[in-house]
Amino acid sequence: MKRKLVLEDGTVFLGDAFGSKKETIGEVVFNTSMSGYQEIISDPSNYGQIITFSYPLIGNYGINRDDFESIQPVIKGIIVKEACDTPSNWRSNLSLEEFMKQKDIPGISGIDTRMLTRLIREKGAMKGIICSAEEKTEAILNRLQATTFPGDxxxxxxxxxxxxxxxxxxxxxxxxxxxxxxxxxxxxxxxxxxxxxxxxxxxxxxxxxxxxxxxxxxxxxxxxxxxxxxxxxxxxxxxxxxxxxxxxxxxxxxxxxxxxxxxxxxxxxxxxxxxxxxxxxxxxxxxxxxxxxxxxxxxxxxxxxxxxxxxxxxxxxxxxxxxxxxxxxxxxxxxxxxxxxxxxxxxxxxxxxxxxxxxxxxx
Incomplete structure (x- = not known):
């Protein structure tokens, strides 16, 4: 299933859906960590954000019971270059995508995260939306630009x-x-x-x-x-x-x-x-x-x-x-x-x- 990421400056990335299939809006930022994605996803400080992982492969060691930073993740979405669906680690209980479906976290993979990271570094963090690839970009931008975050x-x-x-x-x-x-x-x-x-x-x-x-x-x-x-x-x-x-x-x-x-x-x-x-x-x-x-x-x-x-x-x-x-x-x-x-x-x-x-x- 194809999805797209649309940024408030009009930039569009086409990718593949993984995790929850719901639409999501948040502040698009990037994280440069090579590991620790489970802790990052469950960090309450990431409320309201769509995290771009600049490291190209995420999910390779799965999700375990010990490394959560909160019980219920509040992250708005995840952007990755490649999401691993065959994790290998003795502590792994489920895959990243299985976890995201359980917690209703939407994601998009197949994105050029290097390009996206460079764009954010150049223009700064900005609002973005992960949504159906079929919806017209102009309508998405109008909805995105009308979106305000409550500050709570x-x-x-x-x-x-x-x-x-x-x-x-x-x-x-x-x-x-x-x-x-x-x-x-x-x-x-x-x-x-x-x-x-x-x-x-x-x-x-x-x-x-x-x-x-x-x-x-x-x-x-x-x-x-x-x-x-x-x-x-x-x-x-x-x-x-x-x-x-x-x-x-x-x-x-x-x-x-x-x-x-x-x-x-x-x-x-x-x-x-x-x-x-x-x-x-x-x-x-x-x-x-x-x-x-x-x-x-x-x-x-x-x-x-x-x-x-x-x-x-x-x-x-x-x-x-x-x-x-x-x-x-x-x-x-x-x-x-x-x-x-x-x-x-x-x-x-x-x-x-x-x-x-x-x-x-x-x-």
Whole structure:
């Protein structure tokens, strides 16, 4: 069955349908990862997006039960050069296409993904539609151009009620903006007693849980759409150590006077080099973001830039100069990707230990 991908600039790609056969509209972006497609497809940060995989073969090791980053994927669609229908891996439970049919995720294969990636790099991320090859392009463009996205991405993926992930160590409250399972895994491996709360939870309700630390999770969309949480961040960072990841990093920056801006085509992949400015060390990171903290907006009397992207020099890490609070733009949980950046969780644990020591000294 033939399908076509139509971009808002009028570019048309003809390909083959796989997965769900429904029509889908979303923001077309590209991801440069060579593996980890299961984690990428199930990452809540990809809500509203149609992901183009620049690596030419996707699906060769199938889908397994262990590597999901959320229970229900929220991705709008998948674009690949070639979709493998005969996966080979001892952990594989089903093929990529079988999984996509189960979860009602539409896809298109046979696309020149190299050309599409170059187009997005040149023109930036743009709206696109995967639909029947028989429909007239002019009618599709009219429908596509009339489509607007509501800006409620975080609401669509955040938890609606608090829930625990019990442990016997540090009491950590995770504010859920589109939480990846990998973050919970890293906290659990460090023995943390975790409570996940919706992004709408007030500072008072969070502090009532008497946390040793607060983590602001990753999530989708424009951080300005949830700017109301900045007041909560301003209040809790004065009381408890705080760690922001991805969208949480951007909101931490906004709460401390910085602004964010949309990137031309975003950073999405698993081998982005980042420099730790304190040590000069280069770490390879997993990234998935379409917005970044504006360099010129950072108040250097309040925040210190701790990490920078080697390619492009964008801000990849911040810390508060007076409070025990810091953030990273990249994904330290490494799901998928290099595990170089997992030390950020150890840093969070150390900051909580130091804060506890200060409290005990003043008791």
């Amino acid at each position: 991405e975080v609401k669509q993926v955040s938890s609606t009620k608090p829930f625990p992930s019990p442990g016997r160590g540090k009491n950590v409250v995770v504010v859920d903006f589109g939480l990846k399972n990998g973050i919970l895994r890293e906290l659990t491996e460090r023995g943390c007693d975790i409570t996940v709360v919706p992004f709408t939870t007030s500072a008072q309700d969070i502090l009532t849980l008497r946390p040793d630390g607060i983590l602001l999770s990753n999530g989708p969309g424009n951080p300005e759409h949830v700017a109301q949480v900045c007041k909560m961040i301003q209040e809790v960072q004065k009381e408890v150590p705080l760690f922001g990841i991805g969208l949480g990093h951007q909101l931490f920056a906004m709460a401390n006077g910085s602004k964010v801006e949309k990137m031309h085509s975003g950073h999405r992949g698993t081998s982005y080099p980042v420099k730790d400015l304190a040590t000069g060390k280069i770490i390879f990171t997993s990234q998935n973001h379409g917005f970044e903290v504006s360099e010129k907006s950072v108040d250097t009397n309040t925040l210190t830039i701790t990490h920078r992207a080697v390619n492009g020099n964008s801000i990849e890490g911040l810390k508060h100069q007076k409070l025990p609070a810091f953030s990273v733009q990249y994904e330290p949980e490494a799901s998928p990707g290099s595990e170089d950046a997992k030390v950020a969780f150890d840093q969070f644990m150390n900051i909580m230990d130091q804060q506890q020591e200060r409290v005990e000294q003043h008791a």
